[in-house]
Amino acid sequence: MKKVGFVCVYGRANAGKSTIINKCLGFKLLPVSAKPQTTRDNVKAIYNDEESQIIFVDTPGVFKPHGKLGSILLRDAESAKDGVDVIVYVIDASEVPNFELCEKLKHVDIPVIIAYNKVDLVKADLGEERLARYKSLLPNAKVCHLSALNNYGVEELLRMIKDELPESFPYYSEDIVSDRPKEYIISEIIREKCMRLLDAEVPHSIYIDLKTVSEEEEGMTILGNIIVEKPSEKAIVIGKKGKMISDISRFSEKSISSYFGCPVHVELVVKVIPDWRNDERYLKKFGYDEK
Numbered sequence: 001m002k003k004v005g006f007v008c009v010y011g012r013a014n015a016g017k018s019t020i021i022n023k024c025l026g027f028k029l030l031p032v033s034a035k036p037q038t039t040r041d042n043v044k045a046i047y048n049d050e051e052s053q054i055i056f057v058d059t060p061g062v063f064k065p066h067g068k069l070g071s072i073l074l075r076d077a078e079s080a081k082d083g084v085d086v087i088v089y090v091i092d093a094s095e096v097p098n099f100e101l102c103e104k105l106k107h108v109d110i111p112v113i114i115a116y117n118k119v120d121l122v123k124a125d126l127g128e129e130r131l132a133r134y135k136s137l138l139p140n141a142k143v144c145h146l147s148a149l150n151n152y153g154v155e156e157l158l159r160m161i162k163d164e165l166p167e168s169f170p171y172y173s174e175d176i177v178s179d180r181p182k183e184y185i186i187s188e189i190i191r192e193k194c195m196r197l198l199d200a201e202v203p204h205s206i207y208i209d210l211k212t213v214s215e216e217e218e219g220m221t222i223l224g225n226i227i228v229e230k231p232s233e234k235a236i237v238i239g240k241k242g243k244m245i246s247d248i249s250r251f252s253e254k255s256i257s258s259y260f261g262c263p264v265h266v267e268l269v270v271k272v273i274p275d276w277r278n279d280e281r282y283l284k285k286f287g288y289d290e291k
Helices: 017-025 067-079 100-105 124-137 154-164 182-197 231-238 240-260 280-285
Strands: 002-011 043-048 052-058 086-092 112-117 142-145 207-216 219-228 264-272
Touching: 002 017, 002 100, 002 154, 017 043, 017 052, 017 086, 017 154, 052 154, 067 280, 086 100, 086 154, 100 124, 112 124, 112 154, 142 154, 182 207, 182 219, 182 240, 219 231, 219 240, 231 240, 231 264, 240 264
Parallel strands: 002 052, 002 086, 086 112, 112 142, 219 264
Antiparallel strands: 043 052, 207 219
């Protein structure tokens, strides 16, 4: 028997939810970037050690939704709190306080841990003043101070989570680190490179549509489409003389190779599907169900 359970990692966009999970796992599973909406799906990431199995549920950041896709992501982020054993509420200490999510957590009958992240980016007295205001709304919540990017507080957060979990047999074997198939991991790695390399609003219109992932003795070959909504976005993704899409492919190859431990070749084509984020046909095709 171990300490076993599901932990919803919940918070506003760019609070550092995926970074916290990656640091708890000890390796990079989930995409991260400085841009909001890097995470689009509820993804289970599975942590194992000798005494516990923690199934982290990473959620899209809570934000004001734009269009049908945005509404679906917001719905999924909120529904992820249902049926879990612990909620880790991630707050960016460097941001001006916003108590909207506190109001949603005030009456949940689930242990809440405030992961007060990015404490290195705010003066101590100001940070504690802000934290006190959150604590006044969630008086029963435990608090963990973190700078996840610098690994500060990560072990303490794991300890606090384990203290709240019931004893049970593990749900997953120890060699499983996610509930998603390798194709999903690959597509998210490619999308992360787009998020990091592209400016402004272009990354938010992108979907990675993998066509084939073939594995041979000499390595892995990946063929896929980068879906955008406008011809102008297509030109930006391709870049001058193809430099941008070449960079996206090259950085993707490096990260995918590191993750799977084999040589990787990535070929990408950019295609335009006008306003796909509001088109029910493509939302369903790409796995975003409105129901």
